[in-house]
Amino acid sequence: MAAADPPPRGTVRNPGSPSALRRLNQRRVVDALLAGGPATQAGLSRRTGLSTATVSNIVKDLLASGDAAVSPTTSSGRRALLVSLTPPSGLAIGMDFGRRHLRVLAATRGYEIVAEQEAELAAGYHPQQGLDRADELLAKVLVAAGAQRQDILGLGVGIPGPLDRRTGTAIGGTIHPEWVGIAVPELFRQRFGLPVFVDNDCNLGALAEVTWGSHRSVENLVFVKIGTGVGAGLILNGAPFYGSIGVTGELGHLTLDDRGQVCRCGNRGCLETFASTDVILHLLDGRTPGKLTTEAVVQMALGGDAATLRVIDDAGYSVGRALGLLANLINPEVIVVGGPLSGLGETLLAPVRRGLQRYAMPAVGNSTTVAMTELSEQAEALGAATLVIRSSVRP
């Protein structure tokens, strides 16, 4: 039960408003139950400092939503009701849309993966086609999980580019054009008729690292995804950081060379023009018969192919250079590298660390840990499921 939801972290917005106060108080009761186990209402009042009337109202809400249950007990010789969180039930669905892939998984509120499906998507697929495939995979996931549609708590959705959080629409420059301008949450809500939580894939990767990964206690973490694009998700003070309009961590569009190649964002010499998997594939084109794939590049590097190692080294160093700029600004404790090259391990991490050390101030570079994700390519879908799990105990 203790793993049902990690302790809430991060910032309380508009702390003075009545609804914020109510959420804050509810959160404290749920946290007290997660941290200390079942308790009477009087016990919850002692644990939280809240009045018994406030606790009583919150418990009423939790009972109504099915998040808590009561059972008889005795307290100081008198009969009382013991409040406990209900065993994690319902499934959180995480969907991760890449530029060419789709992953759908189901997880419990206890942070266990129940079933998972993945599929390739055609480059430049239309979002409607993506939704069709997602619907098919979701059906398979439910069959594998032995579950029904009504068991779904909600859908977490990762999309491969930034969202303008003022409007919920995907914005241009980094995502493939078919998604731009679409109100993504609304699209999924209409299709699936479920609560929907949408975020950028890199933000979800970062969230997964501090909920599913081995960095649960880290307050300031950066998740870098090196794929068709290069992006970063930021966990600052323990919570995903969205900035003013929701476009943060655009590492792939830091200018490294003012006179460099033209980037699809309209700028020149962005990190993406040095380090995306597209660039790597282009540089190594023709070294194998047939069409080269990212998986083949990983195998060639691990097999010691000199040209492949050189290209990976250059790409990793450029990523490290951009991370040096980032580290000078936000000084993270941990940087986690993810994406389809994560199988390269130290072969990729070593040049990333070299670039970081060279471009960050020494005190910053020396205190930053760079690690490979341990969540392989599931990170983004797991983070999407986290959005659902977190929301399910904090209405």
Added chain:
Amino acid sequence: MAAADPPPRGTVRNPGSPSALRRLNQRRVVDALLAGGPATQAGLSRRTGLSTATVSNIVKDLLASGDAAVSPTTSSGRRALLVSLTPPSGLAIGMDFGRRHLRVLAATRGYEIVAEQEAELAAGYHPQQGLDRADELLAKVLVAAGAQRQDILGLGVGIPGPLDRRTGTAIGGTIHPEWVGIAVPELFRQRFGLPVFVDNDCNLGALAEVTWGSHRSVENLVFVKIGTGVGAGLILNGAPFYGSIGVTGELGHLTLDDRGQVCRCGNRGCLETFASTDVILHLLDGRTPGKLTTEAVVQMALGGDAATLRVIDDAGYSVGRALGLLANLINPEVIVVGGPLSGLGETLLAPVRRGLQRYAMPAVGNSTTVAMTELSEQAEALGAATLVIRSSVRP
């Protein structure tokens, strides 16, 4: 009274610990009194949702620290005690150490400046000399304020470089060498025998903009100081952001040209090698008889001197370029420019905006406001005073 302290914002660390819970509850009572005025303990319990026992304990603490007072009243026909925050009393001292200047001011908890003194310091002064001058200026400030040492609530101190928050020591690379390795809070505590709060000057400038300045409602703000060095302070989710070890916003050490001039941080082509006042003075050297000063540069630019305008334009554009990288990562709502060139107004802001627009992604550049500080060169000292004022109501 409502202005005694802005509502607390930002992140609660270790929200589950008893001391954090106590601080959180006390903060809510103080906020309720700031937002809604005097109230009975029962009223405070209703306003906050806290139990009357919890409220009673908090009020006891506030009375003991002199932060609150009680007066008789009637409530629902019964006699009761009205709790109110004591009128702001005591002085917050803000000290701002620049590379060549010192400013000391006294402010009330009601955010009013009572007295102020400033002095020039010799380049490369020893911190001990700085403290001697600060002691002299503090004595003058107290005389001007008609106050005594015992009226001082605490000292806020800004230093011109990063602090390692793990140890409280100034770190190398950007600050003048005499401060490096010194445990700054301890040094001031020993000298003045007062509560001491130390931070980097840019962080304090940012804090001043959201407490004294016109950006009180802004959640994500960057304060850029262009002076002998170039640095930035970050307000993220409403609170100063310190990252992992306290070294954030090192804008001046973002590499703009990999083969550029050697920077004192040990890197090459950092923003500081393009845009510090030292660089500007060096480029314009010899255009006036005698030694050129920053003030003279401002006058020459405002007078329309072509070479000066060109040099300012180039420097501003470089700052804007670095801000474009920063904005792609943390997407601030407002960027405020401060420091000794702030008198240049639009002459400096225009190239900064141009650089930002060119290097930031369009959605980010278009939604970021760039403004000149309205706090002139007081910003850092005002932010230092804010540290004291904030601490004085939140033990």
